[in-house]
Amino acid sequence: MTGTKVRPHPRAVHIEGVDGAVGVYRAHPAGGGLVEVTATVAVGAAVHESAYVESRSVVGHGALVGPGCWIESDVTIGGDVQVGQNAHVGAGSRIGDGAWIGANARVGAGVVVAAGARVAHDARVADHAVVLGDRRRVAA
DSSP, X not given: OTTOOOOOOTTEEEEEXXXXXXXEEEEOTTTBOEEETTOEEOTTOXXXXXXXXXXXXXXXXXXXXXXXXXXXXXXXXXXXXEEOTXXXXXXXOEEOTTOEEOTTOEEOTTOEEOTTOEEOTTOEEOTTOEEOOOOOOOOO
């Protein structure tokens, strides 16, 4: 369409990445964190004002993304997940419902964290690892 100007979202922020690509982010209404416009954050989720959620990521209902967190692109965070302060979740990772990621944890790219599983504070999870929850059986 010639001559048509598209006005940016009034609260949009343009950030240039290390690769020179410019991403467009908006402040999430629950917490104020910067969410890339192609990412989806559920209405019942909260993203802290100092956190980032990158492109095509999904954050489920009741999830809490803490201060200083960086959620890379194509990450899926389930419902009722807590991501602790300064945690980093690598591209393409999947975090199951009710999981917990501790403060300062580094979850690599392509990691699967099972529903209800816990990643300790300061933990380092290698790329493409699988973190299982407590799988103990109860005697019948």
